[in-house]
Amino acid sequence: xxxxxxxxxxxxxxxxxxxxxxxxxxxxxxxxxxxxxxxxxxxxxxxxxxxxxxxxxxxxxxxxxxxxxxxxxxxxxxxxxxxxxxxxxxxxxxxxxxxxxxxxxxxxxxxxxxxxxxxxxxxxxxxxxxxxxxxxxxxxxxxxxxxxxxxxxxxxxxxxxxxxxxxxxxxxxxxxxxxxxxxxxxxxxxxxxxxxxxxxxxxxxxxxxxxxxxxxxxxxxxxxxxxxxxxxx
Numbered sequence: 001x002x003x004x005x006x007x008x009x010x011x012x013x014x015x016x017x018x019x020x021x022x023x024x025x026x027x028x029x030x031x032x033x034x035x036x037x038x039x040x041x042x043x044x045x046x047x048x049x050x051x052x053x054x055x056x057x058x059x060x061x062x063x064x065x066x067x068x069x070x071x072x073x074x075x076x077x078x079x080x081x082x083x084x085x086x087x088x089x090x091x092x093x094x095x096x097x098x099x100x101x102x103x104x105x106x107x108x109x110x111x112x113x114x115x116x117x118x119x120x121x122x123x124x125x126x127x128x129x130x131x132x133x134x135x136x137x138x139x140x141x142x143x144x145x146x147x148x149x150x151x152x153x154x155x156x157x158x159x160x161x162x163x164x165x166x167x168x169x170x171x172x173x174x175x176x177x178x179x180x181x182x183x184x185x186x187x188x189x190x191x192x193x194x195x196x197x198x199x200x201x202x203x204x205x206x207x208x209x210x211x212x213x214x215x216x217x218x219x220x221x222x223x224x225x226x227x228x229x230x231x232x233x
Contacts, residue, residue, distance in 0.1 A: 050082035058084055058216040061223035070099040070222065084216035091128035091148035093157070093218075097140070097164060098131030100222055106133035113137070116145035140164055155180065155209035157218065158191030161200075161225055170194040178206045185209075200224045 050073060053062045062082050065071040074083040088096075098104070111119035113133035119125045128148055135141040140163040152160075162168070167190075173179070174193035188209060195201040200221065213221075 050080055050084075052081045053084050053216065055084070055216060058219060061219040062216070064223050064226075065096075065219050068100070070096055071219075082215060082219075084214065084219075086215045087212040088152045088157075088215055088218045089148065090143075090146060090150045090152055091126070091132070092215075093152045093160060094128045094131035094135055094141075094146075094148070096131075096218065096222060097160060098128075098134050100226060101134075101164070103130070104134060106130050107137045110134075110137075114144050114146045116147065135160075138163075151212045152218075153209060154207060154211050154213055155185065155188035155192065157213045157221065158195055158207070158209075159187035160191070161221065162187060162191030162194050165194070165225075168194060170197060175205060176203065176207045178209060180209055195221075198228060200228060 049059050049063050050066070053059055062071075062084070066073070071082070073079075073081055074086070075081050106113065110130065110133040111122060111125075113136050117126075117129055117132055119129050126148075132141070132146050132148065136144070136146070140160060162170075170190050170193045172189070172193075174196050176189075176192055176196070179185075179189045179192065192201070192203070192207045192209065196203060196207075201207065
């Protein structure tokens with residue numbers, strides 16, 4: 001009796017592409033042909049880095065984002081691009097943080113959680129909508145309207161990550177000479193100092209709070225944040 005083969009490996013497939021395969025089935029009495037359709041969800045982390053990510057420090061973080069479903073890249077899937085120099089907007093930020101946290105369901109009535117996010121199709125809402133509503137429910141964002149197309153600055157990014165970490169206690173001043181002094185910027189200052197104290201930023205004297213965050217920089221921050229040592233206790 002011939003050996004039974006129930007699986008096989010196929011190489012050379014493109015990420016996020018649907019393929020159809022013809023399979024010949026033989027039950028010992030007769031044969032029949034069947035069509036099988038499969039979607040390649042994402043390439044293995046160790047195999048396919050984004051082709052436009054050339055900075056060595058960004059390769060591992062962007063591959064990690066891809067492998068964990070936090071990003072699918074930009075443009076057509078077959079191009080395998082991340083857009084590392086592009087600026088992160090608030091919609092992307094919401095999606096990144098939400099996916100990194102396991103894509104939890106937002107609270108009831110989430111479809112009208114923010115004045116500029118009114119979801120009319122819950123089957124296929126905007127890719128960032130659930131994330132933005134989840135951020136609002138946890139007070140990780142305090143904006144209303146959320147302004148999804150707005151650019152995320154380094155100071156805002158620091159506040160997002162600090163709040164996501166649970167607002168841990170941190171120093172009110174950590175030697176960052178460019179830290180804003182307004183009361184409205186308190187979370188940005190706390191966040192930047194927390195990042196510095198936990199070696200999640202290489203900034204020592206200046207954090208450049210007002211500069212936009214690029215997608216490559218955001219990938220590095222998210223990778224380091226998710227893989228940071230967490231103290232026992």
